[in-house]
Amino acid sequence: MATTDHPRPYRPFAIALHWIVALLVISTIPVGVMMLQEDLPRSTQDALFIYHKNLGVIIFLLVVIRIAYRVFNPPPPLPASVPTFQRTIATGTHIAMYVLLLVMTISGYVYVTAGDYPLELFDAIGIPHLVAPNEDLADTAQAIHVTARFPLVLLIVVHIGAALYHALLRRDGVFTRMAPMLRR
Numbered sequence: 001m002a003t004t005d006h007p008r009p010y011r012p013f014a015i016a017l018h019w020i021v022a023l024l025v026i027s028t029i030p031v032g033v034m035m036l037q038e039d040l041p042r043s044t045q046d047a048l049f050i051y052h053k054n055l056g057v058i059i060f061l062l063v064v065i066r067i068a069y070r071v072f073n074p075p076p077p078l079p080a081s082v083p084t085f086q087r088t089i090a091t092g093t094h095i096a097m098y099v100l101l102l103v104m105t106i107s108g109y110v111y112v113t114a115g116d117y118p119l120e121l122f123d124a125i126g127i128p129h130l131v132a133p134n135e136d137l138a139d140t141a142q143a144i145h146v147t148a149r150f151p152l153v154l155l156i157v158v159h160i161g162a163a164l165y166h167a168l169l170r171r172d173g174v175f176t177r178m179a180p181m182l183r184r
């Protein structure tokens with residue numbers, strides 16, 4: 001059922017962070033898969049690796065800022081029409097996405113630094129590696145990194161599905177809390 005009242009939106013800083021992180025993560029996943037294809041020209045593969053590693057570290061920093069910001073600026077309340085079970089699923093999905101984004105970024109960072117590979121932009125500006133070379137640690141971090149993408153992709157699909165459900169079917173203002181410019 002469509003309703004005309006507009007729930008309070010997220011704050012502009014939270015909205016900006018949400019859409020920036022969403023775009024970066026959604027572009028980082030296919031790049032991560034493409035860069036491991038064996039028949040790629042070397043120069044293309046290098047460019048994809050550089051993009052993936054740089055963006056991955058930037059995603060980590062933005063996710064930490066987002067979590068800290070959220071702790072001090074809790075999200076606006078959902079409309080009363082949203083049933084309890086949907087609130088519980090939404091909260092669980094959001095927490096799991098934050099955890100998985102941290103797992104993906106930290107495991108990627110540990111894999112690269114423990115494996116003694118370059119960290120591109122961050123090497124260029126002189127930021128030291130926080131993890132010493134260690135082959136076993138690099139192997140473990142790599143295994144975590146390539147496995148954690150599956151639940152992350154699943155959660156992103158659930159999250160986008162729920163957003164579209166609210167935007168197109170329920171039209172209850174839940175979606176426009178994160179995109180107030182689309183309010184009608």
Ligand code: HEM
Nearest residue numbers: 028029032033053056057059101104105108109112146149
């Ligand atoms: C949210 C952030 C990230 C996402 C969603 C992500 C996603 C992915 C995905 C989907 C793959 C392909 C795995 C496969 O097909 O087997 C991959 C591989 C890889 N990622 Fe990330 N990644 C992220 C952050 C990072 C960071 C921060 C680094 C390092 C600084 C990194 C370094 C790598 C490396 C080196 C590989 C190749 C792994 C291998 O050789 O098996 N990633 N990533």
